[in-house]
Amino acid sequence: MWVGIAVGALVVLAFIALSVMAGGPKDALYMVRYALPHMHRGNLKIGDSAPDARLIALNGTDRFHIRERTGGKPLVLVFGSFT
Amino acid sequence: MQIFNDYKDHADFLTVYIREAHPTDEWQMKSNLKEDVCYAQPTTLAQRLAIGNDFTKRFKFPLPFGVDEMSNAANDAYAAWPERLYIVDESGRIAYRGGMGPFHYNTKEVRTWLAARYGEVKHPEEKKDQKPADNPAEKPAEKSEPPKSGAPAKS
Numbered sequence: 001m002w003v004g005i006a007v008g009a010l011v012v013l014a015f016i017a018l019s020v021m022a023g024g025p026k027d028a029l030y031m032v033r034y035a036l037p038h039m040h041r042g043n044l045k046i047g048d049s050a051p052d053a054r055l056i057a058l059n060g061t062d063r064f065h066i067r068e069r070t071g072g073k074p075l076v077l078v079f080g081s082f083t
Numbered sequence: 084m085q086i087f088n089d090y091k092d093h094a095d096f097l098t099v100y101i102r103e104a105h106p107t108d109e110w111q112m113k114s115n116l117k118e119d120v121c122y123a124q125p126t127t128l129a130q131r132l133a134i135g136n137d138f139t140k141r142f143k144f145p146l147p148f149g150v151d152e153m154s155n156a157a158n159d160a161y162a163a164w165p166e167r168l169y170i171v172d173e174s175g176r177i178a179y180r181g182g183m184g185p186f187h188y189n190t191k192e193v194r195t196w197l198a199a200r201y202g203e204v205k206h207p208e209e210k211k212d213q214k215p216a217d218n219p220a221e222k223p224a225e226k227s228e229p230p231k232s233g234a235p236a237k238s
Binding site: 031033038041069 | 084086087090093094095096097098099100101102103104105106109110111112113115120121122128129132134135136137138139146147148149150151152156157158160161162163164165166167168169170171172173175176177178179180183184193197200
């Protein structure tokens with residue numbers, strides 16, 4: 001029984017900590033739902049060949065590959081979104 | 084982006100627009116409302132392109148820009164969501180891998196990598212605000228030593 005209470009208390013404490021970190025209980029839930037599955041994702045390491053992917057230019061018609069932009073100088077890749 | 088202005092002659096930059104981090108139909112943040120950045124998660128390429136265009140126009144964004152396909156191929160290949168930085172060297176290999184944003188999205192590490200290779204570009208106004216040490220809570224990203232050979236360092 002005490003183990004159950006301790007585990008429950010830990011879960012509650014973890015949730016409170018996550019809420020503080022995320023900005024509120026709702027954000028903590030969203031963090032668990034949307035962000036946690038992405039943590040520790042990806043296994044690219046320094047020295048690995050950079051993966052290629054096809055991208056679309058903002059005009060919606062031109063396509064190009066990340067690899068086309070490598071080879072001349074170092075390439076800084078900035079991944080992100082608007083929100 | 085100051086790093087782009089400082090190092091665009093030495094390095095290429097490419098912004099890759101990936102799936103939204105905080106769309107209205109998923110995990111919307113209060114800050115999105117305050118900043119009037121409210122978009123649903125795009126379900127079509129046209130919607131994704133429209134947001135990309137809004138973004139570049141709103142901020143007069145100067146970096147070269149590409150949009151991930153709806154298959155999220157670039158996002159998956161680089162584990163990029165919600166935001167992440169990489170440097171690919173001239174041989175096409177990963178030279179720097181930043182951590183998962185926003186907590187481990189660290190442009191200073193990119194600047195450090197570029198500065199080690201091409202020399203530091205100082206900005207007097209940055210010096211005033213500079214903290215004595217980086218946030219210790221931030222996990223150090225995996226990075227390689229930039230080769231000292233190559234372009235001569237600026238003094």
